[in-house]
Amino acid sequence: MPDIGKYLWPKSVAVVGASSDVHGLRGRILEIILSHPFAGKVYPVSRSASDVQGLKAYPSVDALPEPADMAILIVPAQYIPAELERCGKAGVKAAAILSSGFAEEGDAGKRMQEDIATIARRYDMAVSGPNSEGFSNMAAALCANFSPASDKSAGPLIPLRPVGRGQVSVISQSGGIGFAFVDRARPRNLKFRYVVTTGNEAVLEIADFVDYMLDEGETDVFLLLTEAVKSPEKFKRAAEKALRAGKPLIIGKIGQSKPGSRAVASHTAALAGSTAAYRAVFDRYGLIEGRDFDEMLDLAVGFLASGDRMPAGRRVGICTASGGAGIWMADACAAAGLEVPILDAATRKALDAYVPSYGTTQNPVDSTAQGVQKLGYAEFARLVARSPSVDSVIVVITARRSAFLEADLPKLKDLARETEKPVFMWTYTLPAERTVEILNEAGYPLFTTAHGCAGTLQKMADYRAMRALILHQVEAAAPAPDRSNTSAVLVAAPGVICEYRARPLLAVYGIGSESAGQLVHSGDEAAAAAQAISGLVALKVQSADIPHKTEAGAVMLNLGGAERVRAGYEQVLDAVRRHAPAAYIDGVLVQAMAPPGREVILGIHSDPTWGLMLMVGIGGVVVEALADVALAPVPLDRASALALIGRLKSAQLLGRFRGNPPADVGALADLMVKLSNFATDHAERISAIDLNPVIVHAEHNGVSVVDALIVKRDDRSAEGGSAAG
């Protein structure tokens, strides 16, 4: 394993391709490094100059007075493999490749990128890029990049009055975006530790740097930006490690839209992958997704300022002196999914002493300007934070002038020290610089958008809850099914395993009943089978060549009476013969109609990046009309299955509905766990499983798996996609 410490904390740096022309990137990077008080040695390497920006230059990396710990390579792409090889031979242990023109430029570039990986492996070097923009180590004052955000004139590397006590690190595939975080965070006084850009990730990926920084223990909050995750298992390991350590990973996933993912493909030659699958993985590991700079920085500010003090729930108390601004904040809280409950009587009574009659103590508590003059923001917030009705407090202020807050500073500090509940500040005017400092000094995050403030609180409450859920997961003590036998049957089965063959396989894992109905081969047999069943029956043609039965007319439902069953038998076979004349037909399944209940779709499919995912959706029409499905990587436990169901917009269809009792959601969750276990155990053979529909009966009455289909993985290709029954 290469040593990322050599990359981030080098004692000596070679800049290969360094130039004295500071208008070009090759000159700018050296200029920026030299402008900061980096204590290590810097060696310009230049084939043409013996002096670069006042430093002695060396003709080659192997001509340095000592092997440099790391090298920055900024020469044209075609020279990079040879240059990296030279670094390896010379004992350089790390390299940042800034040049473009690799995998994003076609096959030749792709091969060069593979060469880079091979060379790095050979010499056990920590290599980032190509197509990266370098990195900054703020603590070491090493800015090995050419971003304007690293200009000396842009401001100090470490803010004088940082928000909170912790540090934040940025790890971004995109160089421009990575350093823009630093630029945009300046008015927020975030203390950055590292900014690392990873580019095409030929060797080191975002997860490698996360892993290093978690071990180091100096980064408290991560801002990640990814176009595509290359090594999903590595990513999941790092994510779980961060979750256990309680270090939030705030992540931006770019390329989620159609034009965006098209651009990712041409930008770093990576597959953007399914947005839904990425979301599912983020949810599973407690990553917090942000959709833009502001949302992600708001989250970083919130987490840094709050430290371990995260909201225990979603109930917020709002303190305001402006009625209108307080109402707008209440709307923002509700939109974010927070609650703004009416406060308890004791708290309201305590507030009454300060709030004039034209204000209100409900919540939002509108003290009016007069009330806050008497109370001060600190005392106001303290009274509300004390209420047992709330888990956190938002104080609406106008931060245009600092004088009033300045006078309140000692009390604000006391409150920040003592409160168990996060207290956030939102200013509806633009803040004066001094106001931000005062609040940061006192220990409060300051937000300028109501939605950013409310959204951050909500996501912090979610993070806390999600973390508790995941850390307390217990392995379901399922009876160990006979895996090896199932596996052998799977190997022998055809590519499309239709219902009558799939049922016994799934039943081993407790999914559905082993035999539901009878396979028949004539109209008379069908009629006889139907007669043995009380009530109406379904007929389903069984054929590995017909995975999409409904489209092929291969299903008839609700048949009663020998005559209709016999006629139905001929009808489904006729339809199938017209639709797929060459299909080999195993027979027709005669099955009792399932007792009534809520219709659910359960499935497994394979995502090109993340592998097998479990999918759940309610009601055929709702799923189709609104694409309302929820995804999770397998395996998943019961609590996660219940959480997944709860994430459906149409989840209330499973509750008390149109006079029906609630559906047996527990049984549905159990079924999901079993299906996820089946998929996990046989992942290497499964491309897709459809249980469509599953009927969820009323509480305590369980579920009926009405149809089942398994599509095996095509060994000749990494096939994805879902099948439909």
Add this chain to the structure above:
Amino acid sequence: MPDIGKYLWPKSVAVVGASSDVHGLRGRILEIILSHPFAGKVYPVSRSASDVQGLKAYPSVDALPEPADMAILIVPAQYIPAELERCGKAGVKAAAILSSGFAEEGDAGKRMQEDIATIARRYDMAVSGPNSEGFSNMAAALCANFSPASDKSAGPLIPLRPVGRGQVSVISQSGGIGFAFVDRARPRNLKFRYVVTTGNEAVLEIADFVDYMLDEGETDVFLLLTEAVKSPEKFKRAAEKALRAGKPLIIGKIGQSKPGSRAVASHTAALAGSTAAYRAVFDRYGLIEGRDFDEMLDLAVGFLASGDRMPAGRRVGICTASGGAGIWMADACAAAGLEVPILDAATRKALDAYVPSYGTTQNPVDSTAQGVQKLGYAEFARLVARSPSVDSVIVVITARRSAFLEADLPKLKDLARETEKPVFMWTYTLPAERTVEILNEAGYPLFTTAHGCAGTLQKMADYRAMRALILHQVEAAAPAPDRSNTSAVLVAAPGVICEYRARPLLAVYGIGSESAGQLVHSGDEAAAAAQAISGLVALKVQSADIPHKTEAGAVMLNLGGAERVRAGYEQVLDAVRRHAPAAYIDGVLVQAMAPPGREVILGIHSDPTWGLMLMVGIGGVVVEALADVALAPVPLDRASALALIGRLKSAQLLGRFRGNPPADVGALADLMVKLSNFATDHAERISAIDLNPVIVHAEHNGVSVVDALIVKRDDRSAEGGSAAG
């Protein structure tokens, strides 16, 4: 009608309650007025001082050397009515009442507020407030308020280099929020004309000021903020006038959430009203809703900078030199509902000359840093704007340094002059002040959030399309139904008009068939009626006492055969007798089952603020599970009805679906227009109408109204709410 010109453009202002103590509000307001170069006369009125802040003070408003054009009243609430009366008698034509403690404070306050309205009417005075924060007239340099945003030190009233050529006015019920717009807009260089705060709106409402400013013709974009609209008809008139004039109304509606509307009630003692109804009215009149300061200011910047040049469609071309930032913008565009199509071959060929091989000309066009160095932003944007594939262009820049843009300035100005398509700029770093100026000078809006930039373009495209739709509306040439007879029947009918009585009334307007089925009074009659119908029948108990038939068990569907119909007759009557023993039953309706199709819910209900609204939703389950309904005020024309259907999330259920042909959406729209005409004609008698369900058949096969119910307005109270069949 009072003269708002006297309010906004007074030649002389009396400050009643003025004080020399500039730490109090009564001193601050005078201090602020005097600090700006207002050319008119200012008269302090004080009962205790003869000199206030160096000006001669007068003991009363009737002791001034001349009648002041307007008075600012900032004395305790209980003195306000007498003071306003004195103003009226003295010939003062306008007044701003800043004091709090009126309708928001209970019944006594409410009565005082009514007194204010009476006095204002008596003297025909233009009165704003109470509980307002005054106003600013930037052109007159009159800042009659105590907001920190009006401090001389906060910056010039009119920016040196404004964005665009137009002016924006703020009209806000909330004082704090109203002036915060000015504060937060400072870095954006918006040229404000007026900021007016209206408080409790005892007399003048937001719509009155909009109307005045439209007549004046100097305001190009409006930023409105409302808690509750008091006079809906006045509001609608002003909104339509603005739409015809092409002056966008950007509106924030606060109090949309449960806690928010609770706070509105206690803040200005107004009903926040139904959010959905507000949205429907905004949609109908082309108002553009913004959810926070930033979104509203982004919209104002976009409209001001673009003038009449609005995007003709939703297709955007993205120019970027940072791959990652371009992708993020593409995601933001897709999220906003914009399209980012691959560019045409000719445009891509023209770009190829500048874009290196590791960039891309697809869209986003990633020129890489190298490409943009060659091209410059102006030429880059010009090439993309020329593409027939796009309606607008977004240029992704880094505005941290201004030098590069400065060099490009002449070309940028040329492009801004010549282009027919809006060109927006988004900076992913924070902009230098000089960059904003350069871009504003050249005529470009600059955005700092990708979502704000994309969302503004999308809403501008929507505004253009919506305006065209509304301005080209033609009155449907419906055959004038016999209104007076219908009206007479309505008057005579019971409060709940069940189906067999409602059908003939609705049929006059072409809604459903006059007679669908037969009213019977015995099982035998029912069986006979069923026999006369080929196919299955429905039975429905008809009773004015049972509006909710399904809950009462008063409906049976799909009955066939005399025996089952006879038994069904007894069954529904039994159920009804158990459910509502005292109900008077008119009979049982025997009806043919409707041919199959897509199930739709159509209804009319009464909103407490906006009156009768038409509601449409698709599919019983979808409506109930996801509350996916769309609302519009009545009347509405065919194009608006079609647009309303299109707004449903589940609209695709009416398209080609599960092998079914598309539904007859045109016939549904026609039915909606007819229902809206019925409701409009008889608005004073209607509380609710339910057509639930309507079955929409396949294209060209029309609709079947399967059930109908009219609930009359209860004359004793302003009843709202919907009924269900």
